[in-house]
Amino acid sequence: MKKQKGSSDRVQTGIPGLDSLMEGGFIKGSIISLCGDSGTGKTIFGLQFLHEGAVKHDEPGLYLSFDEHKRSMFRNMQRFGWDLAKLEKDKKLLVIEYPPYEVDHFASQESVIHDLIDRLGVQRMVVDSVTPVALLYEGEQKRRQGLLRLIERIRNWEVTSILVSESVGDVSIGTPRSRYGIEFLSEGLIYLYNMRRKNYRDRALEIIKMRGVAHANKVCPMKITSKGMSVYPKQQFFEE
Ligand SMILES: Nc1ncnc2c1ncn2[C@@H]1O[C@H](COP(=O)(O)OP(=O)(O)OP(=O)(O)O)[C@@H](O)[C@H]1O
Ligand SMILES: [Mg+2]
Structure with missing residues (x-):
């Protein structure tokens, strides 16, 4: 197979069909926003990315939940054949849970997380989702500063990261956006759709932006099957 331009510094997502839309994968060390309404597959996407790293590339992953x-x-992901508990036992995956009343602990644990990343050699990270962190701050200006600080922190950790957030507004009008505009602070934005057509829904994925990458400008059909998420770049996603 022809090597794609710049593929040596690319991080393969593990989502069949997706890497070919962006010259081979995410740029190593980049921060990508992943956005979509409830149930569009954000958590599955994030865990599939970490599973791929842990199983196929010997790249330990960190999931901040x-x-x-x-x-x-873990039980839901077993449906896709992913044994996340085993990966955690093997130190290929680390999951840190923050219940709602402990979200503020996250802000004070920067050095603990940094140590863990160093110790385990973490190379991939998912924050699912940034909303509870954003809600720690009152008012738009403070929130923006808080999120900026979060992104700067993550940048210092030098891991390839996915920041999950919800979408805002009507996606059929203009460019899809995340709540709190986290995409303005990150290198990329991937948007997941679950569009209604008469009496059923169809899933799709779109790369809205990816700085420094000649990515596809196409809303691609996407499916969640017994093997996880797949994108179908050669198929058409028709609007009605
Ligand atoms: N085994 C499966 N086979 C097919 N589809 C599945 C399977 N498991 C989950 N799904 C689909 O994926 C959806 C959940 O995906 P996921 O949890 O990743 O969404 P999310 O965007 O993270 O949602 P939320 O905003 O609630 O966190 C389910 O609602 C279902 O439609
Ligand atoms: Mg989720």
Whole structure:
């Protein structure tokens, strides 16, 4: 297979069909926003990315969970054949849970997390989601400063990161956006759709931006099957 331009510094996502849309994967060390409404597959995307790193590339991953319980998440992901508990035992995956009343602990644990990243050699990270962190700050200006600080911290950790956030507004009008505009502070924005067509829904994925990358400008059909998430770049996603 022809080597894609710059693929040596690319981080493969593990989502079939996706890397070919962006010259081979995420740029190593970049921070990518992943955005979509509830149930569009954000958590599955994030864990598939970490699973790929741990199983195929010997790249340990860190999952900072603010939304979902580890136990139910691990059980749900077993449906895709991913044994996340074993990966955790083998120190290929680390999951840190922050229940709602402990979100503020996160801000004070920067050095603890940094130590863990160094110790385990973490190379991939997912923050799912940034909303509870954003809600720690009152008022738009403070929130923006807080999120900026968070991103600067993550940048210092030198890991390839996915920041999950919810979408805001009507995606059928203009460019999809995340709540709190986290994409303005990150290198990339990937948007997940679950669009209604008459009496059923269709999933799709779009790379809205990826700094420094000649990425596809296409809303691609996406599916969640028994193997996890897949993107279908050669198929058309028709609007009605
Ligand atoms: N085994 C499976 N087979 C097919 N589809 C599945 C399977 N497991 C989950 N799904 C689909 O994926 C959706 C959940 O995906 P996920 O939890 O990643 O969404 P999310 O965007 O993180 O949602 P939230 O905003 O609630 O956190 C389910 O609602 C379901 O439609
Ligand atoms: Mg989720």
